[in-house]
Amino acid sequence: MEKAKNDIHKTGYGTYVLIWLILVGLTIATVTASGFNLGDFTLIIALLIAAIKSGFVINIFMHIKFEDKIFKVFLGLAFMTLLAVFVLTSFDVFFR
Amino acid sequence: MSDYLSGNNPGSVQSEHEEHVHRDDMSSKIGMWLFLLTEVLLFGGLFLLYMAYRVKYTGNFHDAALELNMKIGTFNTLILITSSLTMALSIAAMQRARKGLSIFLLVSTQALGIFFLINKFFEWSAKFHHGLYPGSETLLNRPKGEYIFFGMYYAMTGLHALHVIAGLTLLTFMLVFIIRNKVNPDNYIRLENSGLYWHLVDLIWIFLFPLFYLMR
Incomplete structure (x- = not known):
């Protein structure tokens, strides 16, 4: 029942760097996608990528997953x- | 969760120390998250307004957005994302009792934050130079939607920049706390909560960026 101190989840350096690479990749993807004229889909794709990026930030960087x-x-x-x-x-x- | 509520934790970590300081990291973190959620609602209101105006003045918004500097926007996005990485790594280093590394990463986070603001300064200066600022003659002669677009642009990125400044101030306090060992590998909740704030600032920018800079 007792929650010992060393129970705390420690995310490794590598995980953070990996998430950073994904975020950089998604940023490049959203900039590239905005170059194509896709009409109404442009906004939807941009918001979708932003949502995915926030998912990574909230879950890993902000630790919500753990x-x-x-x-x-x-x-x-x-x-x-x-x-x-x-x-x-x-x-x-x-x-x- | 129950052990936090029951109040009896016989083998608590605190009993090993001479001083009995009441400490509840979980509540501290919940408090921080509640505050962050009010921030989300604050920006949420502005995003709502943005949506309503964008629907009403679609063409004007599109024309005005073309005048924003996408390169600076993209560059600043990458800077903020990287600063989020160094922030997370600074906490990871603290967890592993590597004080020097933690300080280095924290200062890197601040440097990136300042870099972001410097870019923002030059970006805004260029806009002002072209007479594109709230209430300017140039803007008042433009279609109403373009005037509103720049109003929203200054209000939202300006409020965001204020949050970056607040975050930098907070991180300066953390730096002092780490140097004085007030924040240490056994007690780093303040650093964690400051990190949460910094990530939130990054999170808001993740949405501001495509909505203002990527409307081509």
Whole structure:
């Protein structure tokens, strides 16, 4: 039951460097993708890549993947709140 | 989780020390995350406004965005991502009791943050030079959507830059704490929480970048 100190998850240096390489790669990908004229898809692809990048930052750099469940619940609730606000506003913005 | 709530932890680490300082790293981290979530809502509101205006003035937004310097934007994105790496590595070094390395990586993080701000300064200066600043004659004569685009650009990247400055200040405190051994391999929660703040600043930029610079 006791949570010993050395129980704390230590992410290796290599993992962080790997995530950094992925993030750099995704940045290059999003800049390249913006060069093509894909109409409405341009924004969707850009936001999709941004979402993937934030997934890596939140899970590994910000350590959420290794935290207790309560952190994930907090984050999930905040995300759902933000999503609800965006979706509800979208109805007004797009269908006015 | 239950051991944090029950309050009885007989074999606690603290009992080994002479002084009984109350410490709860988990609560500290939860507090930090709650604060970060309020930051997300703050920027979320601005992103919401951006969405609404972009839908209303699609053409104008597109025209105005072409005037932003994509190269500086991309470069600054890479700088911030790298600073996030050095921040994470600084904490990893502290966990492994490598104080010198941790300090070096923390100072590198700050250097990259300052580099980001310097680029931002030159970018904004160039815009000001072309008469593109809120309330300028040039902008007032442009279509309304372009005026709004630059308004949002200055408001959002400006607020973000303020967060970078706040982060740099926070990291300076951490540097002093590490040097004075207030932050050490047994107690580095303050460094971790500062790291969370720094990553959040990076996270916000990850969304600002495509929305302003990549609208070609």
